[in-house]
Amino acid sequence: MIKDYYTMIPNNLVWALEEGEVALIKDYDKLLVTMVYLDTHVNNIGQCCFTLEDLIIKSGFLARTGKNNSIEQFKSTLLYLQTLGWLDSTLDIADLKPKQFVSCKYEVQFQKEDLTGNSIYYFKLYYDKFKKIMDSDTKLEKLITLKIYCYILARMKRNSSDQKESRDTQYWNDTVIECFYDSYKVICKDLDITDTTFNAHLQLLKELELTFYDNIGLVKDDFGSHIANNVYAETEDWLSQGLKASREYYIGEGYTLVGKKCSKQTTVKKGLKGQITKQTNEGKDTKELESKLEELEEVIDNVKIVKVKRKGIGKQLEYRNSISCQEDNYNDICHQIENGQGYWGEANSFNNPFEIDTYKSSEFDKGVNPVTGSENEWEKYRDKEYEDFIDSLL
Structure with a gap:
């Protein structure tokens, strides 16, 4: 066919x-x-x-x-x-x-x-x-x-036929999330196109249901804030899993997840600036708009930082892979990874960062990907008071 x-x-x-x-x-x-x-x-x-x-x-x-x-x-x-x-x-x-x-x-x-x-x-x-x-x-x-x-x-990172078979039989789950993420800057440089061109064609791919993409919104640490990188996948299911892994990654890196609602403030901020410029050129009073803009920027600059202890699973995985299985502490390291002390693998330009090593048999967890078990984990790190304020401005 x-x-x-x-x-x-x-x-x-x-x-x-x-x-x-x-x-x-x-x-x-x-x-x-x-x-x-x-x-x-x-x-x-x-x-x-x-x-x-x-x-x-x-x-x-x-x-x-x-x-x-x-x-x-x-x-x-x-x-x-x-x-x-x-x-x-x-x-x-x-x-x-x-x-x-x-x-x-x-x-x-x-x-x-x-x-x-x-x-x-x-x-x-x-x-x-x-x-x-x-x-x-x-x-x-x-x-x-x-x-x-x-x-x-x-x-995109792909699962081999052996990985898919192990996942389906539920005896061993060593699969990866089939998606990828990177910054607009890197992607557009690779493709030699502008971000405007990229977004236009990306929207078409979404309408054709060939590519699904999204991000977890605004993230913030001690050094500033930015919109999290998009996650790109071929299906909505892989996208959902990729977004959950993205949340875990940013939490593990010590970021506050301000969320999707706050991402809207970027659009509002740009709109306010545009209106101020337009009305200034028309000779109109812009004091009210400038006041709203200052209020919005002040809130953004003072988002409460929630300290998150990094679980360091990437280092544990690197260490585990560097030693012999005969080492005295090998089983301890595997046990720490297995029991939820972290499962995020460090990323490089050739390996998808959303890689999960579970090492659990079906009699314990039926081979369930651990990402799905932490769906609401990120809720603990949201700044609800801040998001409510943004909603009032929107």
């Missing part, structure tokens, strides 16, 4: 894995659609059969000639695939005619795991979801939407 068909794509096509590298798609915006097309045109004997004209039309463009035309752009993309070693090098692309039938080898090379030889660092782009983007009724540039969607897929 079409919904089960997918194209395997290397992560580094849309996301540079190493510092100093660039994503393969950077100078070839039609690379993704070309790869999906070629992958869907490989027959049962491994031959990729197509015409340049059909490739262009099926990718949503007109086969045009002239300076910097679509024909030359797609030829350039095919040449790039040859330099990568994925497309048959004997194919004469320079002299390829739009209606000329082609039958050649096309095979994407993936990095292999040393022990198993399995492909790694890739994501699956399902064809029905690809079509959902390309057939969407939007004025946005669909190639950018597709690029953002694939970037999100590439950044």
Whole structure:
């Protein structure tokens, strides 16, 4: 069935894995659609059969000639695939005619795991979801939407088939929350787009029910406050679990969770400033608006800080993984982790931070992910008096 068909794509096509590298798609915006097309045109004997004209039309463009035309752009993309070693090098692309039938080898090379030889660092782009983007009724540039969607897929941590099986049988739960988070600054830099462009396409992906995202609102510590990073997921269920893990992370880092309601004050603050500027330009009295703005800013600056003792689970996990299971204190460390003294794993740019190590058998907790057991934990750290005040301003 079409919904089960997918194209395997290397992560580094849309996301540079190493510092100093660039994503393969950077100078070839039609690379993704070309790869999906070629992958869907490989027959049962491994031959990729197509015409340049059909490739262009099926990718949503007109086969045009002239300076910097679509024909030359797609030829350039095919040449790039040859330099990568994925497309048959004997194919004469320079002299390829739009209606000329082609039958050649096309095979994407993936990095292999040393022990198993399995492909790694890739994501699956399902064809029905690809079509959902390309057939969407939007004025946005669909190639950018597709690029953002694939970037999100590439950044997500995934459960292996063994992890899923262990979770489903409830004998062992060593799964991860399938989502990712990062700052707007990093994401937009990776994608080489503005945050305005990113938000517009992200909203479209949400409307298409391809990507779900949210954040836990404003967080604050001794050094200031900011909106927590968004959590991005493919399903609402994974998003819900990711948000719970996000709360645990910020609590563990010593932040106060001011909450979503307070996030609205940012919009109110911007609106007040805009109205003040507008009315000043019109020669109107702005004293009342300025008074409201000062009152709002004063409250924000004086949010009560709730000290939260960091549980340091990241350090415990690092220490546990660095010692032999024969060490005298190994079982003690595992026992501390198992009994809720913390379960947050430290994040780096290649591992999803929402990783849970439970080490509990079904006879104790039926393999339940511990995040779901702390759904209301963050309520203890809310500043209700502050939120009520914000509500009165809103």
